Amino acid sequence: MRKFLAYFLTFWALAVVAVVGVAGLRGSTSRKPPLEFFSDMDHQPKLRPQTTAKFAGFADGMSSRLPVPGTVARGSAFEASEFNTGKKADGSFVDAMPVPVNAALVARGRERFAIYCAPCHGAAGDGNGVTTKFGMAAVAKFHDERIIKMGDGEIYNTIANGKNLMLPYGDKLDPQDRWAVVAYVRALQLSRLGKKEEIPDAVRATLK
Amino acid sequence: MSDIFPKWTNKLPLMAGVVGAVLGVSVLAGITYYFTPKYTRVGYQPKQPVAFSHAIHAGQIGLDCRYCHNGVEKAWFSNIPAAATCMNCHSQVKKDSDKLQLVRDSFASGQSIPWVQIHKTPDYVYFNHSVHVNRGVSCVHCHGEIQKMDEVRHEKPLSMSFCLDCHRDPAAFVRPNELVTKLDWKNEGFDGKKAVHDWKVQPGQSCSTCHR
Structure with missing residues (x-):
């Protein structure tokens, strides 16, 4: 009995060591994809976005398709309106933004500005964002006279389509958000141009 | 009358009980420990085609997640961002780096970078x-x-x-x-x-x- 138990426990201990040795511990780093013990329906033939399409009809193998030429997606900004292009019918830039400016728009603009603009242009629009330390050159300063005097539509157009070395941000900011960012850029400029008397009394009292 | 069963068989039920209990508990413990995503998924760190570091971009530089995952x-x-998003900066920053060759190729050709989904x-x-x-x-x-992970x-x-x-x-x-x-x-x-x-x-x- 004792002998048998000794053999058995030795065998058992070896088996445990072997399993842990081969399988490893939870959370150990692995280059191999996750194990699947019962992968029923984990992988369905449907296409998920940004994956490879093993479907002969899609020659480029992309599951996310570009719009068919000449078609317009619902809600997309296709009309050549001032709201969508920042330009008047004659092609010149609009001077004032065609959306009502309120606190909500500026707040939205501030949030989007922090995400998409501040990395280069800086949180205050001084053109000294973090990327300039890494070699981004000639980043526009929003407090330059040139940009202060620029029409709202031209700033909108720069956001949407890029300018000089700056690539377009139209894919990240839809028209409403672009106008929101324009509104926030104007707010940044006003923060240096405004006069003390223009601050509402109640707010001025809280400032040092 | 000689014994039909030798004497050691008296202990057979006990032995079977011990062996069964040890094996049963071990198998259950093994399944509990291993047959769970805490083992099967956690730790997966595939090699990516481009050595992109979230620790640098999201941590050190402090880009918002939504700059790329917009x-x-x-x-x-x-x-996953298009190569055009990378090029917003990398058309100027480290624009000749070998590590970014795939990104520049993707930007020029429109072919996707074969990122591995984690x-x-x-x-x-x-x-x-x-x-x-x-x-x-x-x-x-x-x-x-993520902001601390190189990979x-x-x-x-x-x-x-x-x-x-x-x-x-x-x-x-x-x-x-x-x-x-x-x-x-x-x-x-x-x-x-x-x-x-x-x-x-x-x-x-x-x-x-x-x-x-």
């Missing part, structure tokens, strides 16, 4: 990113501290019980919505219960909440 607030999936729910799970990040559920809950590693199990932990008690996990991408945020007095009530957070627990 669709996450609107779409059910969080998009976090993936099964196809019968309908997880919606937008509904989570618009109700104060941070990226960090499911993806871990992204699967940190959380993303098992069903992992989802339910939060769906059963969202107040313990939500944060101010404008801080969902601030991965190192610490809760100092934010009232999750009030937020769950005010924002009408209703994380379902029925099967059809996630499975369709």
